[in-house]
Amino acid sequence: MPFSAETRSKRRVSCPEVNWFNDQAPFSHVVFKMQLQSLSPENDIVPRKSLTITTDPFSLLSDQLLLHILSKLPYSHHTTTSLVCKRWMHLHGRLVQSVKLVDWDFLESGRLICRFPNLTDIDLVRACVRLPNNSAIWLSHKFLSIQLDSRFLSGGFVSGDDLLPPDVIDEGLRIVAEGCPNLRKLVLIGASEKGLSSVATECLTLQELELHYCTDLSLRGISGCQNLQILKLIGSVRELYNSVISDIGLTILAQGCRRLVKLELCGCEGSYDGIKAIGQCCQMLEELTLCDHRMDGGWLSALSFCGNLKTLKLQSCKSIDASPGSDQHLGSCPTLETLHLQRCQMRDKQSTRALFLVCEAVREIVLQDCWGLEDETFGIATICRRLKSLSLEGCSLLTVEGLDSVVHSWKELQRLRVVSCNNIKDSEVTPALATLFSVLKELKWRPDSRSLLSSSLGETGMGKKGGKFFKRA
Template identity: 75%
Template sequence: MGLSKRMICCRRDLIGNGLQLISEWYPNLRRIVVFGTSENGLLSVSSKCEMLQELELNCCGDMSLKGISGCRNLQVLKLIGCVDGFYNSVVSDIGLTILARGCRRLVKLELCGCEGSYDGIKAIGQCCQMLEELTICDHRMDGGWLAALSFCENLKTLRLQSCKSVDSSPGLLEHLGSCPTLEELHVQRCQMRDKQAVEALFLVCKTVREIVLQNCWRLEDGAFAAASICRRVRLLSLEGCSLLTTGGLESVILNWKELQRLTVISSNNIKDSEITPDLATLFSVLKELKWRPDSRSLLSTGLAGSGVGNKGGRFFKGLKS
């Protein structure tokens, strides 16, 4: 064994010993953050801290996750496998399946830098039937993982953050299924140049009531058009979507008969001058409109006292004539 590996093992043992002491001193512990521990260290926590509800694991690989199998009351778990430039622990389908079978009462799960695939996400969906919120950040997952989200039958919120791709190979759309109870989709700082992957994402999330897209790189009109399938949307928030145009926005939101709230910020290709009468009519009946696509927008300064939210607000009368 090389020097660096011996140092890592020594560090994990030291952390494990520390966790044993903590679990003995604080058996009523509710929340803990752990970096780079061993299976034994986590076993001491799961066996002695029966009230533990929130756990954050950093730099822990597949086998370490065997230690959390006894956390029967765990409800919130943040699992960080790989962080570029800091540490590189492998969390694959093996680890995801271990945590799924051991932590069946999870309500919120965040996976950062994990390598799983369809099988790992499927195991989580089938075993963690109370799961309501899933966050996937900077994933390294194999193509086809999106299809497994349909097994998360009680999922209400899905967040994708800082992902280099959504799904490299989502497969045929007719085989994807959907999350029947999903209400919110948040996509932040993700690469969305792959039209097929974006279409698959919106199809899986077609029941959502809220869509928030923030700083989504390469999101163009063609890909955003797939959001038309989400017929129940009540809130749409766009920020930093610089390639999306006014026409691309209009082609989608005019199909959403239940839309009540719209936010458009820092999306420079969406312009006041391109607002059509149909779009103006929609604006006039919204309950809430935040419109600042660029620094030159006149609409944002003209909204005060314009009657937005009351059908036929006077700001829009000129546009409708």
């Protein structure tokens, strides 16, 4: 339908055209309002952060405070807490002070020192042995635990070829020495003089050292350990590995480590000269342990040079002294307080007598699982007249008669312990021995384990004929 000009003009009036963009008043008013809001006090505005709950409240704590809190947790929880986040893992590494290394690459790459910067106790034995880790054969010994393959060599399960090369071990010891200056205890195997020298130079606080599979010449490296107090040398272990430590090594050791307080020699060779050098140079030595020793005859008389020795321990020794010599040349240890024999062969009465003569001043004797300890041999112990404490365990050849004759000679005896000596019977205890028991300060009397078991089960009816329990219908 066509429109006329008059119609178009009327429509234009009824719906007038308004130019909103030319009129700036409304927009100026809005902008002014926004400016007023932006100039309002900060207290009137609630920050957005305050409306959200903090996801990690421990982030407000300093590392030092959080480290103090984590240190109060039980040791069994340390591994779990270290898995919370990277920060906690880093802090956990600062709490760890003792490590037994399994993977040598972890040390060589520097990750060990980075992960645990405050280590004071490191055991590197398992990491130094290159035996297969996927073997199903696991050897556990009191000195070490390793995985083995099925082969067996004439010298033992572990040979020199099974260890890491000496230069590799030396480099690892250099990393340890530079990264752990506060190291106090170190356990090694197959270390050379160079590697031990780096440890002695850098770790001035080193107090305890355990060396496996070492030789005489390697001991020159620890001569710089001026503060070393506890040393354990494992030269040879039967059916496991063989190495030689002789009088040469013992003399080097004595001249370099003069502050030794505790010395343990396992599977070491030597003689009178080596023990004498230790006694003359290590004047602070208080405890000496010989385990499965291969000493030449006559070494017992050298103990008299240990002027401050308080404890003497013999463990797993097939022979105490093959040729102790005459009584006039034995000497004695006047400061000795404790004599401990464990799993030792005591059938040789001459060497046993020589041992008790050297240790005549002892106040305590411990005899545990010793072979050949009969009444006559045990009677030699009456030489030790100042004895105050006696412990017998696993001495199956001793009888009440042998015990009675010896115990009454010790006028100062205060403590007696008799355990698992199956040849000693309660029924054979004499009235005089019973009277002695009544005046002791401490008594542990459990000699016959079989009679003790039968008496404790007597009321239960166990061990009797089955006819009491099973009757025919």
